[in-house]
Amino acid sequence: MTQTVLQASGLVMRFGGITATNNVTLNLQKGARHALIGPNGAGKTTLINLLTGVLQPTEGRITLLGEDITQLAPHQRVQRGMVRTFQINQLFDSLTPLQTLALTVSQHQGLGLRWWQALGRSAAVSERCAQLLEQFHLTEVMDQPTRVLAYGKRRLLEIAIALACEPRVLLLDEPVAGVPAGEREELLQTVAALPADVSVLLIEHDMDLVFSFATRMTVLVNGTVLTEGDPDQIANDPEVKAVYLGHGEEEGASHD
Amino acid sequence: MTNATRKSLLHTSRLKPWEPVLWLLAFASPLLLSSHALIINEIAIVALFAISLDLILGYTGIVSLGHAAFFGMGAYAAALFAKHVMPDPLVGLAFAIGVSTLLGAVCSLTIMRGSDLTRLMVTLGMGLILMELANRLDWLTGGADGLQGVVMGPLLGTFEFDLSGRTAAYYSLCIGLVFFVLARRLVHSPFGATLMAIRDNRLRAMAIGIPVHSRLALVYTVSAGVAGAAGALLAQTTGFASLDVFDFHRSADVMLVLVVGGVGWLYGGIVGAVVFKLMQDTLSSITPQYWTFWIGLFLVVLVLVGRERLLRPWTWFRKRGGA
Numbered sequence: 001m002t003q004t005v006l007q008a009s010g011l012v013m014r015f016g017g018i019t020a021t022n023n024v025t026l027n028l029q030k031g032a033r034h035a036l037i038g039p040n041g042a043g044k045t046t047l048i049n050l051l052t053g054v055l056q057p058t059e060g061r062i063t064l065l066g067e068d069i070t071q072l073a074p075h076q077r078v079q080r081g082m083v084r085t086f087q088i089n090q091l092f093d094s095l096t097p098l099q100t101l102a103l104t105v106s107q108h109q110g111l112g113l114r115w116w117q118a119l120g121r122s123a124a125v126s127e128r129c130a131q132l133l134e135q136f137h138l139t140e141v142m143d144q145p146t147r148v149l150a151y152g153k154r155r156l157l158e159i160a161i162a163l164a165c166e167p168r169v170l171l172l173d174e175p176v177a178g179v180p181a182g183e184r185e186e187l188l189q190t191v192a193a194l195p196a197d198v199s200v201l202l203i204e205h206d207m208d209l210v211f212s213f214a215t216r217m218t219v220l221v222n223g224t225v226l227t228e229g230d231p232d233q234i235a236n237d238p239e240v241k242a243v244y245l246g247h248g249e250e251e252g253a254s255h256d
Numbered sequence: 257m258t259n260a261t262r263k264s265l266l267h268t269s270r271l272k273p274w275e276p277v278l279w280l281l282a283f284a285s286p287l288l289l290s291s292h293a294l295i296i297n298e299i300a301i302v303a304l305f306a307i308s309l310d311l312i313l314g315y316t317g318i319v320s321l322g323h324a325a326f327f328g329m330g331a332y333a334a335a336l337f338a339k340h341v342m343p344d345p346l347v348g349l350a351f352a353i354g355v356s357t358l359l360g361a362v363c364s365l366t367i368m369r370g371s372d373l374t375r376l377m378v379t380l381g382m383g384l385i386l387m388e389l390a391n392r393l394d395w396l397t398g399g400a401d402g403l404q405g406v407v408m409g410p411l412l413g414t415f416e417f418d419l420s421g422r423t424a425a426y427y428s429l430c431i432g433l434v435f436f437v438l439a440r441r442l443v444h445s446p447f448g449a450t451l452m453a454i455r456d457n458r459l460r461a462m463a464i465g466i467p468v469h470s471r472l473a474l475v476y477t478v479s480a481g482v483a484g485a486a487g488a489l490l491a492q493t494t495g496f497a498s499l500d501v502f503d504f505h506r507s508a509d510v511m512l513v514l515v516v517g518g519v520g521w522l523y524g525g526i527v528g529a530v531v532f533k534l535m536q537d538t539l540s541s542i543t544p545q546y547w548t549f550w551i552g553l554f555l556v557v558l559v560l561v562g563r564e565r566l567l568r569p570w571t572w573f574r575k576r577g578g579a
Contacts, residue, residue: 052463073467074462074463075462075465075466075467075468078462078463078464078465079465083463083464084463086459086460086463090457090459090460090463091456091457091460092452092453092456092457092460093456093457094452094455094456094520095449095452095453095456098261098264098265099265099449100453102261102265102446102449103446103449103450103452103453104464106446106449106450107446107450107464107465107466108464108465111446112446112447112450112466112471113446113447114445114446114447115441115442115445115446115447115448116441116442116445117441117445117446118265118266118269118441118444118445119265119269119444119445119446119448119449120261120262120264120265120266121266123258123262125265125446126258126261126262126265127258129261129265130258130260130261133261142261142264143264161460161464162463162464164464165464165465
């Protein structure tokens with residue numbers, strides 16, 4: 001029996017009269033490679049914000065490893081293992097990749113309030129940083145300020161930071177968005193090599209990546225789950241085809 | 257590999273060779289320039305005040321135009337303590353730090369939300385409120401006349417505060433050094449790094465599990481305590497506290513000091529304080545009426561040309577981007 005790590009049930013989010021998320025239920029198994037797809041405006045971003053705690057759902061509940069986290073603040077969810085990356089890089093521009101990872105690892109190891117000891121004094125922290133730098137091909141740029149790094153490297157750092165939080169559930173928001181072809185391969189490899197016990201929810205427009213990565217997919221349209229299944233089922237689903245071939249307007253409306 | 261990362265991480269926090277030299281010079285200055293002990297005392301106090309502001313402005317990105325609130329609170333707390341409780345300077349200093357830290361903790365609730373502009377206004381307002389309170393509560397503070405009759409006891413029971421100001425200068429330099437060492441530890445620690453993370457990108461700081469609000473509150477409180485220490489030093493070494501310690505110009509001056517010396521670098525506060533105070537002193541003796549004109553001109557040039565270029569005159573006539 002596989003273990004359900006993340007469970008979102010009956011999530012509803014209303015902004016005034018607009019229902020952005022309508023009764024969404026999503027289950028993530030341990031080690032899942034789950035993709036969340038859907039046309040623009042389907043409510044993918046809202047769903048991520050609900051899961052990470054940026055938004056409070058109007059209805060519904062979210063459990064992580066059996067614990068109800070619906071009321072928890074974003075940073076508390078991170079401490080419990082729910083970590084995200086951002087579609088647009090959110091980095092610490094004046095710090096180096098090494099400092100960035102060191103502070104993230106320190107915070108995660110409970111050293112965030114330690115003010116009398118130098119960053120990196122703990123051997124466990126520098127060891128983990130060395131591993132992450134290696135894994136994400138950032139070793140040679142570790143001492144350069146983040147703001148001068150090439151876009152592909154910044155993208156790698158974006159994911160490395162998330163992994164430095166030792167996630168149980170990792171939400172990848174369009175990890176390859178905007179990465180030039182030359183730097184793409186490196187990024188795809190690191191995404192494919194993510195630790196097997198981490199459950200990954202991938203939000204992506206790039207269908208090649210989605211179909212090569214995911215073993216399970218959820219299609220979101222107009223704030224509701226249109227369908228869920230394995231890649232073959234989704235690829236052959238007439239409703240999904242209709243949505244992606246541009247006949248989705250009436251289809252979506254009927255689900256509203 | 258692990259060693260390389262460790263070495264690189266620890267490199268920034270290592271003591272540079274010029275640092276002890278600078279501090280030795282600072283401690284030698286009251287002896288070498290014994291007639292200038294009073295201004296050395298003032299510089300040490302302004303430098304400490306600037307370091308306290310740098311903790312929140314340079315390292316955490318909280319813009320404040322009301323930092324004099326804590327400076328003033330420290331000054332009045334120390335003066336009142338000496339007048340009504342006991343004249344020992346160190347106990348008074350500890351009391352003043354306690355009071356301003358407490359005030360900082362309360363005020364930290366006001367800086368959590370809003371944009372930089374909101375915070376600028378809120379901090380400005382805080383300073384004004386406290387100044388008016390000190391003005392109104394004249395039975396306690398002496399109101400607009402200032403708090404008179406503050407007599408300090410000898411430092412450690414031995415060193416009397418004399419008119420030449422040498423004891424005062426050493427007192428301020430020692431306290432300044434203690435706080436500098438603590439602040440230096442803090443900014444190079446994991447805690448300090450989380451502050452810089454919040455400064456650079458609050459959204460991401462939250463997304464890696466940093467409790468942003470409590471960190472902001474914490475550093476604001478610490479910074480208020482340090483500012484209070486600077487205020488206490490001023491009241492104790494001058495034996496006087498007046499409304500001027502809460503004044504807006506004091507908050508603005510300390511920000512100018514940081515602009516001159518550089519933010520996000522603890523020595524920036526010290527360099528800024530030395531340059532600013534010496535300029536103020538020299539210019540006001542040359543032209544007592546118009547010295548602020550020259551300070552203003554200096555600031556405009558400094559900001560437009562940039563500190564780096566100003567310190568390297570040989571680059572002035574080279575084209576930008578070249579070399």
